[in-house]
Amino acid sequence: MMPDPLLPAASTPASDDCACHGPQGPEQTIGSLLARLLPGLSAVEGNALCPLRQARGRVLAEDLVTDQPIPSFRRSAMDGYALRQEDCPDGAASLSLPVRGRVAAGDSGLGLPDGPGAVRIFTGAALPPDCDRVVMQEDCDSDGSSVLIRRIPAAGANVRLPGDDLAAGSVALTAGTRLDARHIACAASLGLSHVPVRRRLRVAVLSTGSELTEPGQPLPPGAIYNSNRFLLATRLEDAGFEVIDLPAVSDDPAQVQAALRAAAACDAVITSGGVSVGEEDHVKGAVLAVGGRIDHWRLAIKPGKPVAVGALPGPEGQETLFLGLPGNPNAVFVTLMLIGLPLLRALAGTPYRPPLSFPVRLTEGFRRKTGREEYVSVTLHPGPDGIPLASRSGHGSSAQQSALVAADALMIVPAACGQADSGMVFPALPIA
């Protein structure tokens, strides 16, 4: 059977995907969770034509096909002289020709008059129809009226052919591409002033916790500042989504339910906190109380074990993706990156691509509990053999935000590894 391109490469069959059975039931791997969820997600409806200068971060709704070859005419790749085949004798060491024309970028094609001759030409200019090569001016001496060519170029030298970049009829940009400067420039080179894009995904962000105080306010005893709200909103905006930034709610079932009901009008709802097993963890219960469901809970990763994925009933009968992330800030960062963003991108119309890791070498060993794959915040330094050296940037707590702030990458320690020794090589994911 051909692998489904949507599914993560590391996906495992649904029947045996439990990395660990805790008292609350199985914990899933990231690969198995994405493999289950991604095929069921389809992109939001609603396309628009977007001016190029506003298209950054938007998702292309259709393939862009070029009807013209790019470039559309033969042009010079160098400043120099355009030559005809018949003026370039085989095996000659050098050649002197009268200069019989001049063509700069933007001039329309110019033919050579009869008789031997070269045409002064500049980079990007249309090649005269009867010429087939260009000699760089560094290989010539000229007084303006004639040119001595010291190195005779081969046929086709320094000529860009029509379709050299893209042949007519080829796909220049594929549907689902999240547009950055490269893609926008490519669309411009096709002559497009607007591109078809998908509607921007609307994602509601709700932080829960009676201990939360907004930055700028005095901090009462026992309280902390709400940082997850800013982490989530900023990261989601960076990813190109429209963020509906809701005020935090206390650990109160009625408040959480009311906020979820309102948030369900968006395409997806992400909460932080209140998703674990304590009596003050009301998020999963609130999802059920408003008529939603929890399909998955608990991942075999550290940080980020208690992650709930499900759906909320939307106001028009549609299902709104629900993602309940844990409260610890580093768990929010990791689970948003590894679970949240892939799911949201699928809703936004971007096909899943597994993250690309690179190898790093651990500098100082540490012991750890087995059973969960761990994403360790590390700083990187150049290594003698080209493999970066990785040092843990904290003590491994998912509440230690300073470790994440200092980190260059997340080093991935496999679930079965109980002793990560100095010198061992692990895969890592870049943070940015």
Ligand SMILES: Nc1nc2c(c(=O)[nH]1)N[C@H]1C(S)=C(S)[C@@H](COP(=O)(O)OP(=O)(O)OC[C@H]3O[C@@H](n4cnc5c(N)ncnc54)[C@H](O)[C@@H]3O)O[C@H]1N2
């Ligand atoms: N008996 C158990 N207790 C816990 C377990 C467990 O399996 N059994 N799992 C632990 C793990 S792992 C995590 S992660 C946390 C997640 O719990 P919650 O999702 O219920 O999160 P909270 O308890 O609400 O908060 C955890 C921690 O994070 C701080 N927090 C919460 N929201 C914010 C915010 N917006 N900005 C900054 N910091 C926030 C909160 O004050 C707590 O310190 O559960 C463990 N417990």
Ligand code: MOO
């Ligand atoms: O998932 Mo928790 O983040 O391990 O502390």
